[in-house]
Amino acid sequence: MNLFHENQHLDLGFFPHIDINLYPLFIAVFEHHSMSQAADILCISQSAASHAIQRLRRQMNDDLFIRSGQKMRPTPFAEQIYPVIKTALLSLQNVLKQQYSFEPSMVGSLKIAVHDEIEPIIFPKLIQHFQTLNLDIQFLSIKLNRKTVEADLATQQIDFAIDLEQDLGAKLQFQTLVSDQFMLCTRQPNMDLKRYLASPHIGVSSRRTGVLIEDLYLNKQQLSRQIFLRCQHYSTALQILQQHADAILTIPNSILNHLEVPEHLNIFDLPISLPQMNMGMYWHQNLNGNLRHHFLKEQIKLIFA
Incomplete structure (x- = not known):
């Protein structure tokens, strides 16, 4: 069996010369010891099955099966390759079944x-x-x-x-x-658009560079803000807010609801209409x-x- 495990390189150029339909026939003849039964299982004529086995014999350079009375007996080489071919066909079948039959389990x-x-x-x-x-x-x-x-x-x-x-x-x-929609957090006691645009902001992004999505929305309205800190996590930004009396954090409401917001931070609706985020x-x-x-x-x- 080592013969079938030595070469792990897949030679794709080899396969156009292979007729995969020959291999289910090989399995059927091997397991039923009969050409006629194999033909019936695969819904082909006995003549077509015989011609296919002849092609596989030439391809494998081996007789594969020898007639003994009413039965087709495998050669030693056929016995050697049978488990390898069946395992390969089962693997292919399992892949294809994911497309056509499925159970949640x-x-x-x-x-x-x-x-x-x-x-x-x-x-x-x-x-x-x-x-x-x-x-x-x-x-x-x-x-x-x-x-x-x-x-x-x-x-x-x-x-x-x-x-x-x-x-x-x-x-x-x-x-x-x-x-989702944006909210804002700050220590400031009240908020309007003028104060929002004039205040220092904390931006949150996992990217090193690039405009934040809220700034894209603001820029479309010819508005801008000053970001004094850009960090990776909203939890970090909330900690910085506690240390900075004027800073503002613009944050998606869904994320805000999953974070622990210190009591002395105020939460406001944005003083400007921005599109919802999906x-x-x-x-x-x-x-x-x-x-x-x-x-x-x-x-x-x-x-x-």
């Missing part, structure tokens, strides 16, 4: 790419929901990388990405889960016909309905 794992700040909004609800389905699922929260997310979804390194609605790739599709899940369009993916997508939509 087949899920196994759920891998979601998400930013640190969004994780507390998503995962507690996610796990609570799937626990009610009594499914044995391993949950994986993976740090979202917008530069590689399209490739990660296409290769199923992740099942879904959850992020704000934006252009992450031409082949990605998006479903809104939560519509947070939702992304997936690759090539998976639209995958039953496992469809099941997971529908369950996640139910959680946030």
Whole structure:
């Protein structure tokens, strides 16, 4: 058997010369010791089965089966390759079955790419929901990388990405889960637009550079603000607010509700109208016909309905 494990390199140029239909026939003849029964199982004529076995014999350079009375007996080489071929066909069958037949118990794992700040909004609800389905699922929260997310979804390194609605790739599709709005936190006792624009601001982003989404909205109205600190986490920003009497933090309401806000900080509606933000899940369009993916997508939509 070592012969079949020595070479781990996949030679793709080899396969155009291979007729995969010959291998289920090989398995059927091997297991039933009959050409006619194998032909019946595969819904082909006995003549077609005989011609196919002849092609496989030439390909393998071995007789594969020897007639003994009414039965087809495998050669030593056929006995050697049988478990290898059957394992390969079973693996291929399992892959294809994910497209055409699916049971929730087949899920196994759920891998979601998400930013640190969004994780507390998503995962507690996610796990609570799937626990009610009594499914044995391993949950994986993976740090979202917008530069590689399209490739990660296409290769199923992740099942879904959850992020704000934006252009992450031409082949990605998006479903809104939560519509959110900005609020502001500050030690200042009151707030209006003039004070908001004149005050020092804390910006929060996981990116090193780039305009924050709230500034994009402000810029469209020919307005701007001064950011004196840009950090990665809203929890850090709330701590800085306690030390800075005039600073302002603009924060999505859904994230604000999951953080512990010190009592002496005031929360205000924004003194200017900004568009709502849509947070939702992304997936690759090539998976639209995958039953496992469809099941997971529908369950996640139910959680946030």
